[in-house]
Amino acid sequence: MIRQMKIKVCGLTSLEDLRVCQELGVDMTGFIFHPASPRRVSADLVGSWPKKNESRVGVFVDFSVEQVIKIMDTAGLDLIQLHGGQNVSFCLTLGKKRVIKVFWPERYGYFQYFERELADYREACTYFLFDAGKNLGGHGRRIECAWLKKADVPLRFLLAGGLGQDNLHLAAELGAWGVDLNSGVEISPGRKDHEKIKRAVEKLRGIK
Numbered sequence: 087m088i089r090q091m092k093i094k095v096c097g098l099t100s101l102e103d104l105r106v107c108q109e110l111g112v113d114m115t116g117f118i119f120h121p122a123s124p125r126r127v128s129a130d131l132v133g134s135w136p137k138k139n140e141s142r143v144g145v146f147v148d149f150s151v152e153q154v155i156k157i158m159d160t161a162g163l164d165l166i167q168l169h170g171g172q173n174v175s176f177c178l179t180l181g182k183k184r185v186i187k188v189f190w191p192e193r194y195g196y197f198q199y200f201e202r203e204l205a206d207y208r209e210a211c212t213y214f215l216f217d218a219g220k221n222l223g224g225h226g227r228r229i230e231c232a233w234l235k236k237a238d239v240p241l242r243f244l245l246a247g248g249l250g251q252d253n254l255h256l257a258a259e260l261g262a263w264g265v266d267l268n269s270g271v272e273i274s275p276g277r278k279d280h281e282k283i284k285r286a287v288e289k290l291r292g293i294k
Contacts, residue, residue: 092264097125099276108138120147124275129160177210185211191231218247251285
């Protein structure tokens with residue numbers, strides 16, 4: 087299972103870090119446009135960087151549909167990762183095939199409530215992403231949710247939350263389609279540790 091897992095590296099802020107991800111064949115590269123994030127980049131900057139075979143993902147919190155579309159065009163994004171309270175209509179307006187919708191399992195007291203909300207978004211996005219905490223992101227720790235393995239997840243999902251080379255097994259145990267690497271492969275917010283990325287990628291591909 088772990089050999090087939092998709093790899094996304096998020097919070098990229100420099101061309102050097104992007105090139106390392108491209109050389110390693112990372113499947114998705116992520117760029118954060120939320121103004122309050124220490125990893126924020128501009129759409130113009132991202133759009134000026136070369137793209138290879140990876141899918142380019144933009145992370146948004148409080149933007150209108152029009153703003154998201156403008157940034158998507160400028161930055162050359164393939165996918166939109168929604169971290170705010172965007173409803174089903176918002177997702178559908180952007181287009182199901184473009185949207186990764188973020189959920190925080192720790193918000194829910196019971197997995198039935200979690201499943202109910204996932205079902206509501208099933209036809210509104212193409213992937214889910216599960217993160218630690220109860221909102222936003224960048225908490226730098228794993229998801230603490232004992233019942234998550236029980237949940238019926240109707241779409242492929244990426245797992246986030248402080249993932250690095252030492253705890254990637256969590257994604258495989260939960261049946262994740264992919265992983266979202268960020269703080270677990272950093273030197274400091276927005277500055278990636280190339281050796282950590284390399285080791286994580288090797289592990290995910292089953293290279294010893």
